[in-house]
Amino acid sequence: MATVSMAPAPGMHQIDLSKLNLHQLAQLKQQLDQELNVFQDSLQTLKIAQGKFVESGESVEKITPQTKGKTVLVPLTGSMYVPGTIIDTDNVIIDIGTGYYAQKDIEGGKDYFKRKVQFVTEQMEKIQQLGIEKSKAREAICMMMEMKLQQQAQAQKASSS
Amino acid sequence: MTEEIQKKLQKELEIFNGVQKEYHKAVAQKQQLDSQLNENKAVKEELALLKKDSEVYKLIGPVLVKQDLEEARQNVSKRMEYISKEIKRTDDHISALENKQEALQENLNKLRNDLGKLKIKA
Numbered sequence: 001m002a003t004v005s006m007a008p009a010p011g012m013h014q015i016d017l018s019k020l021n022l023h024q025l026a027q028l029k030q031q032l033d034q035e036l037n038v039f040q041d042s043l044q045t046l047k048i049a050q051g052k053f054v055e056s057g058e059s060v061e062k063i064t065p066q067t068k069g070k071t072v073l074v075p076l077t078g079s080m081y082v083p084g085t086i087i088d089t090d091n092v093i094i095d096i097g098t099g100y101y102a103q104k105d106i107e108g109g110k111d112y113f114k115r116k117v118q119f120v121t122e123q124m125e126k127i128q129q130l131g132i133e134k135s136k137a138r139e140a141i142c143m144m145m146e147m148k149l150q151q152q153a154q155a156q157k158a159s160s161s
Numbered sequence: 162m163t164e165e166i167q168k169k170l171q172k173e174l175e176i177f178n179g180v181q182k183e184y185h186k187a188v189a190q191k192q193q194l195d196s197q198l199n200e201n202k203a204v205k206e207e208l209a210l211l212k213k214d215s216e217v218y219k220l221i222g223p224v225l226v227k228q229d230l231e232e233a234r235q236n237v238s239k240r241m242e243y244i245s246k247e248i249k250r251t252d253d254h255i256s257a258l259e260n261k262q263e264a265l266q267e268n269l270n271k272l273r274n275d276l277g278k279l280k281i282k283a
Contacts, residue, residue, distance in 0.1 A: 099219055102217050
């Protein structure tokens with residue numbers, strides 16, 4: 001679970017795109033493309049995590065005092081189940097990370113997953129924001145490259161005619 | 162003369178590649194440590210939220226072993242301290258490698274220039 005910092009990376013500063021040559025622009029574009037790819041991957045991972053938390057939250061909702069004593073099938077492996085009975089409908093044990101599990105009551109469990117979903121959603125929003133900014137920078141670079149190419153073509157035409 | 166420089170360039174290039182590899186490894190390690198620290202931070206917050214009489218378990222192999230809440234809190238704090246120290250160490254390592262890389266790059270550029278000049282002359 002990575003926290004996304006909004007602070008600009010060290011070494012990030014404003015540069016005048018028109019002062020760069022084509023090669024530098026291409027390099028910069030490649031770098032931005034790479035960063036955008038990383039963002040895409042992170043978003044994908046966060047989406048999966050978000051889905052898991054939502055699913056777990058929904059499962060907690062299903063445990064009510066009425067479920068007490070009901071039989072369930074407990075998966076021992078992916079393909080083998082044994083029958084079991086729900087005895088405790090007041091508490092759940094939740095994986096809170098790094099191998100630690102905490103017992104919480106139903107309300108606490110619901111709250112936990114709600115918070116986690118919110119946290120992940122916030123991170124996703126941050127990444128999306130960053131992605132939009134990077135895309136804008138990339139667009140500007142593309143436009144500048146095109147301009148430079150046109151200038152070059154024109155200069156060539158002028159010198160050959 | 163040209164051959165000598167070429168040989169030297171090749172050797173320097175090899176060193177440079179080695180340093181670059183080490184640098185990438187260090188960066189990957191730092192990223193891993195960062196994510197570990199973040200996970201521990203989340204766990205610490207979660208443990209802080211728990212009531213005093215809440216039960217806490219630790220996954221050891223396939224079994225959950227009951228833990229003392231206070232002990233668990235201390236453990237996580239200790240681990241965070243350790244990871245922070247490791248991150249600092251890796252940071253220093255990374256900046257040292259960055260400096261090394263820069264120096265090597267300069268050296269490489271110089272050698273390439275020399276080689277280019279010699280080739281023009283020849």
